[in-house]
Amino acid sequence: MTPPANPATRFDAPATGAVPARISGGFLDSPALGRVLAVLTGAGHQALVVGGAVRNALLGEPVADIDIATSAPPDETMRLATAAGLRAVPTGIDHGTITVVAEGAGYEVTTFRRDVETDGRRASVAFSDNIAEDARRRDFTMNALYADASGRVLDPVGGLPDLAARRLRFVxxxxxxxxxxxxxxxxxxxxxxxxxxxxxxQALAACAELRHGLAQISRERIGHEMRKLLAAPDPAQAVALMAEAGVLSLVLPGADPGDLPELIEAERDFGTGALPVWPRRLALLAAHDAAGALRLSRDEAREQHQIALALDLSGPAAAYRFGRITAAQSVLIRAARGIAPPFGWCHALARGAAAQLPIAARDLPELAGPALGQALKRAETAFVDSDFCLNAQDLRQIALRAQGHPDIHDDA
Structure with a gap:
């Protein structure tokens, strides 16, 4: 769910030492969240915010989703929520998850769990009333942090020191x-x-050693992760480590991350505005078949193809053929590869995107069929090469001359 408008939080205690960490403000001030937690704790169960919301609050980062972990079994969560006048939806009851809706906000409430059996893709779980068991089945220590309604942070697996050091470690x-x-x-x-x-x-070594297990994972799930990774503020180091471990070549054959640091620098130097981030970075990697490897949508695959074509054109020409956004993506990639954009390039892209070919088929009644198509293509090429300056009369002459039409002469 989307948190309250004020995201401010405070990390009241250091990650090390005897005093427990505490967060305050932000999402904790939500009456809806407080009501859901109170419904469970009032019946004698633990109910704690868990994972990303706690991690991001401690880091002062925006909180996008608020998940709740509880010692209450799923049917008990359903019963208590319904009795309190809240809507309870069994969105994942087999895995212990109930979505509880309070004041229009939905919260995923999941019973503490422990893994019973895993196969590299999914796990069979058993419900638990033990927070330590729940924490031990999570992925990273910084994601295994819990907070109660007062903001007191519980850390069953030692994630606070790792979070303070920004050290990523598996549980x-x-x-x-x-x-x-x-x-x-x-x-x-x-x-x-x-x-x-x-x-x-140890984590880096394990990722490299076990990388071939990714063959068991669907390309859709891999694509989902890669989109998020490439959307990070600066993924260059992480992608370089992926390449070093042999992971990148498995998920994106042919990808070359060598210019990624330069692209990040170009983004900072020239600005990106509202431009989509991950498509540009994926295009820079120039994998053999990114669309197939990551199961991109039809629109995403077309965007990758157009960025690749735009790289061989000037910025204004790319904007004319593919639009301003695609052209801007190609300009930034070219900058990363050592081709700095000229002064005023943003205005040049706007001019190219707004340009319209001054002639159409009706202006060439002398021609038909393939000859007409070829003539219009020649005229369009001349129009783009002229920086969109040639007028309709000039272009008509070029189109007909290109076809060797007898009514057009060099001195016309």
């Missing part, structure tokens, strides 16, 4: 966590890009 043994779900390899690099400054050496 327990890295190999065990990965073999439970091989997608965690990509999640490791994604979280490193977003939240990490350093990576646990």
């Amino acid at each position: 327990g043994d890295a190999r065990e966590r990965i073999t439970e779900d091989y997608l965690r390899i990509l999640r490791f690099y994604r979280f490193l890009a977003w939240y990490g400054r350093g990576a646990d050496l």
